[in-house]
Amino acid sequence: xxxxxxxxxxxxxxxxxxxxxxxxxxxxxxxxxxxxxxxxxxxxxxxxxxxxxxxxxxxxxxxxxxxxxxxxxxxxxxxxxxxxxxxxxxxxxxxxxxxxxxxxxxxxxxxxxxxxxxxxxxxxxx
Numbered sequence: 001x002x003x004x005x006x007x008x009x010x011x012x013x014x015x016x017x018x019x020x021x022x023x024x025x026x027x028x029x030x031x032x033x034x035x036x037x038x039x040x041x042x043x044x045x046x047x048x049x050x051x052x053x054x055x056x057x058x059x060x061x062x063x064x065x066x067x068x069x070x071x072x073x074x075x076x077x078x079x080x081x082x083x084x085x086x087x088x089x090x091x092x093x094x095x096x097x098x099x100x101x102x103x104x105x106x107x108x109x110x111x112x113x114x115x116x117x118x119x120x121x122x123x124x125x126x
Contacts, residue, residue, distance in 0.1 A: 002026040002115040004096045009120030017084045022096030022117060024077040030054065031102040034072065034079040035113060038092035047108035051079060059107045086124045093119040
């Protein structure tokens with residue numbers, strides 16, 4: 001079992017920044033991946049970004065590339081999402097997810113992830 005806990009959400013004005021954190025605990029393998037998804041009101045949950053924890057390879061959704069940056073601390077089992085130049089359309093609940101298979105091609109599919117956090121709300125006001 002793996003437990004994921006997100007933190008760092010909140011209310012920010014458009015153009016502002018937030019940094020989300022996700023702490024993993026439990027039985028992770030030495031090679032696994034972490035991702036961020038988000039779900040806006042009335043919309044389906046969508047892929048944001050993924051990082052391979054052992055080697056740091058990243059995959060970004062086109063809509064966030066250049067504004068959001070994922071990073072990780074492998075030893076601490078932490079992953080971070082630095083969000084800059086935030087827009088009202090970034091408003092969503094952000095979920096952290098863990099994929100115990102690090103080398104996977106279908107990185108944007110929810111079904112590729114084995115564990116999920118409870119989510120943290122990010123609200124961007126205009």
